[in-house]
Amino acid sequence: MKKAKAPGKTRGQVSYGQPSAALLATTPTQRRALSELFQRGNALYDEGRYAELEVLGQEWVQRFPQQAAKGWDVIGRARLYLGRLSEAEAALLKGLELDPDNLDIWDCLGVVRNRLGHFSGAHEANMKALAMAPDLPHVLINAAGNLNDSGRYDEALELAERALKHEPLNRLALLVKGNAFVGQDRTDEGIAMYRQVTAIAPDWPDAWTNLGGACNKRGRVDEAIAALQRALELDPNQAISWNNLGLILRDQKRDQEALDCFNNAIDKQPELADPYVNLGTVLQIAGRTLAALEYMEHARKLRPTSPMIYMGIGTCLQDMCRFEEAVVAHCTALELKPDFGAAFSNLLFTLNYHPTLSAEEIFGAYGDYELANALVTPGEWASHANSREPGRRLKIGYVSPDFQSHPVRYFLEPLLAHHGHKDFEIFAYADVAVPDAMTERYRSYMDHWRNVRGLSDHEVADLVRQDGIDILVDLAGHTANNRLKAFSLKPAPIQVSWLGYVSTTGMRSIDYLLSDDALTPPGSEHLLSEIPWRLPSALVYRPPADFPEPTPLPALARGHVTFGSLSRAIRLNDDLLDVWAELMRRVPDSHLVLNSRDFRTPEMQDWMRSRLVSRGVEASRLDIDYTSPAWLPMSNIDIMLDCFPHNSGTTLFESLYFGLPVVSLKHRPTVGRVGASALTAVGHAEWIAEDVDGYLQIACDLAGDLPRLAQIRATLREEMHRSAAMDEPGLAHAVESGYRRMWQAYCEGGQA
Structure with a gap:
């Protein structure tokens, strides 16, 4: 790291003083x-x-x-x-x-x-x-x-x-x-x-x-860049300006330019902590988590009481499956800043992946989120002027930072493309940093488009009230750039969460969670702050138009079965790796493909490889890399292994669509039941295990029957097309019927 040098005098006005x-x-x-x-x-x-x-x-x-x-x-x-x-x-x-x-x-x-x-x-x-x-x-x-x-x-x-x-x-x-x-x-x-x-x-x-x-905070990016460039014209050594310019470029996904700015800030003022944190964030996004953690730790030495730094450390540790340390880091951030909503959301995100905590323990933490972050005391919301007419056209608002080329599109577009605009007036509240072609496609599905980038949570809530929204739908949960604080103001009489997080929000201001029987089985209601509204299938998949036909079964040509996972590193906890190592012992000569964005760099590939080798898996049987799109590594995989306790997401559906059987273990509702939801919808509940022994048995049985695997690969896509997992009109009908029944219950003075 760089040696410290003198900061400017303007931050804190200190004169030389007077003779005493x-x-x-x-x-x-x-x-x-x-x-x-x-x-x-x-x-x-x-x-x-x-x-x-x-x-x-x-x-x-x-x-x-x-x-x-x-x-x-x-x-x-x-x-x-x-x-x-x-x-x-x-x-x-x-x-x-x-x-x-x-x-x-x-x-x-x-x-x-x-x-x-x-x-x-x-x-x-x-x-x-x-x-x-x-x-x-x-x-x-x-x-x-x-x-x-x-x-x-x-x-x-x-x-x-x-x-x-x-x-x-x-x-x-x-x-x-x-x-x-x-x-x-x-x-x-x-x-x-x-x-x-x-x-x-x-x-x-x-x-x-x-x-x-x-x-920049107001979303006026061009003005922000011009102002910072002016600052740097006046003083090229202004480290804060370099840092802030880097933040804007990072949000614009101009990662290399952002890295250059953060490095300039460090060169100009090495004792300034923020550029190390921000540089670490970009490295983490680029798959260099180990290096990112080094920068975060150096920032902590420079500023040991910064909540932002502890949150950054926590996100690195969680991606390395060091969950206990990650929880401590996030909790430290919250001790320093109790209303730090992003740190609390990251804590909850980490807990969802924790391999040993019970569902009840995790939900207990969700209950604390609202207490610390609600902008108004729950239950003391302002009244709503919406007309309580059960059969009138309803105004539906969708709130998301992901109205762009983001995986959520594979599950959101099936609803939006089939929404009935005669009975429903559709609004989007878009907090999108970098709009793209998919943004315009989303816009085409909406009756009204509200750009809320740069608006405060109070301003977003005020806009929702001005629009007279009847049902407001959160599509982000506790993921990045969420607007849960705006939802805490209860700007709409009915509020719903769905899709982007697939878990409870912990918010009493949100009335319903769109789910299904597999995600939230009867008896799991005590683990949710919302009422579960069960659809035939909560996740309906629309593949990209260029998704190719499945390739022949690799095992037939190679003489060995290849298991695979395309999940992020955070899901690959030690308990899961123990199970996979045992599976590879039971299936001699089998290989394992791990392919995700987290394994783009040799350092992360070596880190993951060493974890499996230490469990007795030969390095020659491992293929750890990142290639995209998903069907490229899938062409080398025979059987896809789901993760637990937090199941995979989009890659589950992509795998099934490519003809790969997916072995999944039912775990904690809801994020531990995504695999069960997908497989139930497709009609292959026999690939759902109740415990680890069952998981191993299903995988071994599949691996021992190559003709069956070849048949599955050839026919699974057509089965999927005919199933609830791809029934777009069915999804739209179920959701709209749900909205109408929620509204009717509200008009009658209660909840459905």
Whole structure:
């Protein structure tokens, strides 16, 4: 990792300070010597010669022990700008031992602790300084900036406005006020404030940097990029600007450009933690999870109290099946920021994959999500003005960040393509970062298209109410960029979750979960916050138009059976690998193909290979790689193995459509029953196991009957076409009938 170097002075306003009373109360000779030291220090500070400034402070302490407090102050400020924050804090505390009423030292200590991420300690120091100088603008500004970083935006705004009463055009006070507005989700007011600052100080890069971040939050990507580029024109060494530009490019899926930006940020300011986290995220997406974790861990050393960093560490650990450590990381993020919705969703996501927890234990955590993240107390929702007419045309709203080329399209399009627009008026609330051709296709299915990219959750809920939506459908659950907080406001009288997450949301504001008997068998209702609305099949598959015909059975030409899985690494837990290793012992000479995006790099291939080899599987029997589309690796597989306790998703249906039998084990509802749902719908419940012994027996029986495998490969696609798994009109009819019955029950004053 890079060696730390000096950050800019604008984040936290710290001056060199003033001669203290102790300095003045000396002999004339000492006063002259101290004055000379002070002036030399001031010059070094202004010139950014911080290493020399530290030496001067040490000289001060040694030569003038009675005035050593100021010397420690100088040392602390020098170390602050050298990026040695812990040492800076130690020096300042020594100064306060000697002079506990020193305003400058308390003020500087607040800035140092803020940079360390110790916001409560910074607040304590800021309040000490404010007690001594309640009207000093830079003291007010530093305190306000730390409150912003602590998420205490109302208090930050009050202090910023107090500073502006004394200095109405203070650019830093205006900037901090804009930051408070953005933190309060008053982003448009924040943008207006930043534009005011750029008018006052057009050559100040910080203002352009913050303007870019706010514009990006509102989905105004072109304006955001222009503002950040302007900041970098003014100061190419502005690490925050490089970092923020990288975030935009990452969201635009321009990964290499994003990596370049994050690396530039690290080069310019190696002690800044955020670029390491963001670079790690891009590496993780690229399948370099091991390297990503290294960057995340380095960020934690730089800023050990950042909840974002712990969430990043947790996502890496979960992808490596280190579930206990991942849970600890996500919980640490939530201890630091209890209302951190993304971290809570990631925790729940991790728990769904945990191999040993019970369904009841996991659902207990879901119940806590709403308590921490609901924007209004459950049950205290505003009333709805929707007319309670049972037979009228209903307004249905679908909310998703995935109205684009995303796997959810294979299951959502079958409904949207068959929706009856005479009885239903269809709205989309699309939070799509990078629209594509599939986005336009989705748009063609809708009566109304609402782009909610950049809107706050309150604004999304207000828009839903303005549209008069009767039934609002969540298509994301706890996946990335979800809008569950908007659903917590209950903007529609009936709210439903379906498809994108295939599990409970834990939200009492969501009334129903679209499911089926296999996903949520009778008796599993206590594991859901929603009422399960059981369809004939909750997952109906539409394959891509270019999906080829199945290839001949590979085992006939190769003389051995090949098992396979196209699932992500997070599903391949140790217990599952133990079962697969036993299967390969029972089927001599069998091979195993593992093919997914997580295995794009040699480092991840080696990691997975070593886990199986340690279980006695010869490396020569393993083929670990990533090729796409899915039918390419499927052409080399005879039998597909489902994962547990979290079953596979889209690849289950792709495998069946390619003629591959899928062996699945029923586990925890709902995510542990996706395989059972698919196989029941297709008509092959005999491939569903109740336990591990049954799973092994089904796989061994299939492997021992090559003629049967060849017949399955030749006929399964046609069977699938005739089954509930591909009955698109049937799905639409069942869902629309469900919507109508939900609405009728609501009109009668209850739930169906």
